Amino acid sequence: MSEARRLPMRTSAWKFGIATLIVLLSISLAHASSVEGAFERTFQVNGHADLEIFTRSGDVIVRGGPAGTVAVSGKIHVGEAWWHGGKQAEVEKLEQNPPIRQSGGSIRIDYVDLRNISIDYEIAVPADTRVRTRSDSGDQTIQDLGADLDLESGSGDLRLSHLTGHVEVHTGSGNIEAGSIAGPITAEAGSGDIRLEEKTDGEVNAHTGSGNIEINGISGGLRADAGSGDVTVEGAQAGNWEIRTRSGNVRLRLPPEARFNLEARTTSGTVIVDPSITMTVQGRVEESRRFISGAVHGGGPLINVHTGSGDIHVY
Template identity: 35%
Template structure:
């Protein structure tokens, strides 16, 4: 029988391929990091006068507190948000070379956004009281206390809180809340859909929110507040007030000071005034389809179904209330 001249083929061993696989695994073991891997750093900088601090944080919280004079202490923690190539090296680089720049008494933190991509970052910063702060966060919270300021704080979707600030505060957030307590300078606060809670503010206040509520306690000077569909509540009111809402309610408790002017307006919400028995003011109220109810002694000057002109005491202050379809109640 004639045998075929075709040689018998045998499968060659795949050792080179296996070696390549193991080599690649060994090579990448230190390059690809799991989600949640973290590192941290601490750094102390020396300053010799008032500090100017700027912080940018894409995703994570920032906390600024008072520390000893003459130094700024920074503690940062970086955490991976996702699997990333060369993650281990990037974590080591951030630990050994944190994104901090100093020029005299000016300190910048986190300005190199490309290095910080894919990381959640927490900063805890202790500064001298004489510090001006500009802080911005994409999706984290910002908290500051016990420094002079001024403060400029902005968050995309995080909360902002500041207390015991000796100068002006500007705070803005897209969908977070704002809490301000004991601020000596003027305040400007705005939120897209968050609430504003403001207490013991010693200078003029401007507050605005799209669909959140505004609560103000013990305003010492002029207050201007606007909300789209939220409620506004003010307690211990004495100075000038100018507030309005489209579909929310207005509630004011206080005693208008002499020569002060309260201008209160809402489209479809209710207005409630709870005033001191010793309050002295001239009062004008108008509603298109609501009711006007009074439960305090007033000297009525003119009245019909939709309007009321009256006086309490000597009429030292002036209060005007206008609503389209809401009720007006004063007591």
């Protein structure tokens, strides 16, 4: 056979080999990514319960449920990789013996130190359960609870709703969203937005290194600090407010009859106070509109606002 005829045959064989390899790899990856498992456990508790959750990666959902019972559902995932040899055995072992321990009224869900394996948790607890979470990476959803919460995620969003206890929530990189919060709350994000909705006069502390802060329905004291981002606050002031942003705008909306003392300053920007409020201000208003100090409707709790670069709007 001539060399000219051999060359197309070699090319066809090479293409066929590559195509076969791609098909085999696709089948292998599809099989590997299908490795997963699940488990359910139920624990009985008397009185107040304490729940601790520690995860490397995976989402966590905790909801208020029936008294006296903690119900845990776990879904095991194996991350994508070229080869998952032995992972099925590890998944089956976790199904039989998940990392959950009970000691009296305390329940602890521990870290899983297995490569490329994560667990998503969905947990129902009595409404008066105290909850503490530590997650390296993953979202957390907490709702319908009335006890103290201490929540932390290295990277992930935190969504909270219908809580009445004292709440401490931190994320290194992610957003914090909280609605219908009746107790005091401290929310900190290294990088991410913070959105809070209060329904009583609980104290609010909010800080983000890079992101926006939006707070609605507040009627208690407030400390809000954004390294880089806007701050928007709406509510009826019943305590002192201190608001800072190094780079961003500040917008404050209060009821028409609100009584407060105002200290508002911007280094580079303008302080804007709606005419209906300006008419009752007793104090100083700089011509540059970068500083206003005075009493509104006779005065009351202090609103102290400062932005390094941005406008301040009170209305």
